[in-house]
Amino acid sequence: MPVNVSPTASPSGNDLEAVARSGSRFRRMAVRIPTYLADVKENPAWLPMFMLARTMPGRRAHWAMSAKYKPTAASAPSIFGDLDAAKIAEDLRRDGIFANLQLPAEIHTEIRDFADATPCFGNFNRGLEFLAPQHDEAEATFGRSLLSGHFFERSLDSPGVLAVQKDPLLIDVARHYLGATAQLITTRIWWSFPTKASSEADRSLASLDKFHFDLDDWRMLKFFFNLVDVDEGTGPHVFVKGSHSRRKTKHQYTLLVGHPADEVLDYYGADKAVTLTGPAGSGFVEDPFGFHMGTVPTTRPRLMMEVGFGVSKPSRRRFHGEPVIRR
Structure with a gap:
């Protein structure tokens, strides 16, 4: 079954958590400056991307100069069956999202079993290691809320x-x-947990409950897969259709990528926001320059997988702790 689409209204782990808990978005930006400087030193082309890729004129110019893809042979067999990549790309250009992917049962079951049996790291902090089925015990042991559990390089095991x-x-x-x-740049799986003790800072750290857009490259595409059944209580992903191709001036000429939900929906239209629920294995692909967010689980943990593509040389620093790609 496909994802159900319905309307809806590198610092270290310790550094990231400290930044999120600081309570000031401007302070969070300031603390990231050393990381940005390291990116510029490694790849000077990162700076113009960081400054211009948030603007529609800058993005359109880069897209116009890009090398077009000319398929020379039929695609190899896919675990997703007989889907037309060119048609999916058309839907992405129009809406920014395509939600009709389904993993074979043996694939998503193996990943779920792996995620249950392999320790993850809470709140991006490698010092908070625990097994997902023991989440409640881990919160008691560490004396804090654990909103997320990332596997970092372990994902590729x-x-x-x-x-x-x-x-x-x-x-x-x-x-x-x-x-x-286009090239593969990120692969990750992670848990999002329901926890009564979560704060606004925790939710910000986990990119939950606030619309934002990704700015890791000039052009990106991300595939997401639900690895458990996802309903309204499991923290479904939300995407604002069409927001990838038009942008309010205020949302372009600012260093901030996150914006309040009412501000985003007032401009792009509340009817354009879709909530993506579905059974285990259901998936979707989106242009992450469009506004999106994860919501906080309230009844059950959510386990998701992401595979990301970009057009620039990947930096050594992995965003969100993703591992270096094995080719």
Whole structure:
């Protein structure tokens, strides 16, 4: 079954958590400056991307100069069946999202079993290591709320994760949409947990309950897969259709990528916000320049997988702790 689409109204782990808890978005930006400087030193082309890719004129110019993808052979068989990558790319250009992907049961079951049996790291902090089924005990042990559990490089120890990451449909869609230079840059799985003790700072750290857009490259595409059944109580993903291709001036000429929900929905339209629920294995692909957010689980933990593509040389610093890609 596909995802159900319905309307809806590198610092270290310790550094990231300290930044999120500071309570000031401007302070969070200031603390990231050393990381930004390291990115510029490693790749000077990062700075113009960081400054200009948030603006529509800058993005359109970069898209116009990109090498177009010209398929030379039929695509290899995919675990997703007979889907048309070019048609998916058309939907992405129109809406910014396509929600009709489904993993085979043996794939998402293997990843779920792996995530249950492999320790994850709470709140991006490698000092908070625990097994997801023991989440409540871990909160008691550490004396704090644990809103997320990331696996970092351990994600690539799952055969199911590697099978999804390497599936030919993903790179085919990415090249049709992003251009000939599209390449794999991130792969990760992570838990989001319901916890009564979560604060606004915790939710900000986990990119929950606040609309934002991603700015890790000039052009990006991200595939997401629900690895458990996701309903309204499981913290579903929300995306604002069309917000990838038009942008309020205030949302372009600012260093902030996160904006209040009422401000986003007032401009782009509340009817454009869709909530993505669905059974285990259901998935979708989106242009993460569009406004999106994860919501906080209230009844059950959510386990998700992400495979990301970009057009620039990946930096050594992995965003959100993603591992270096194994090719």
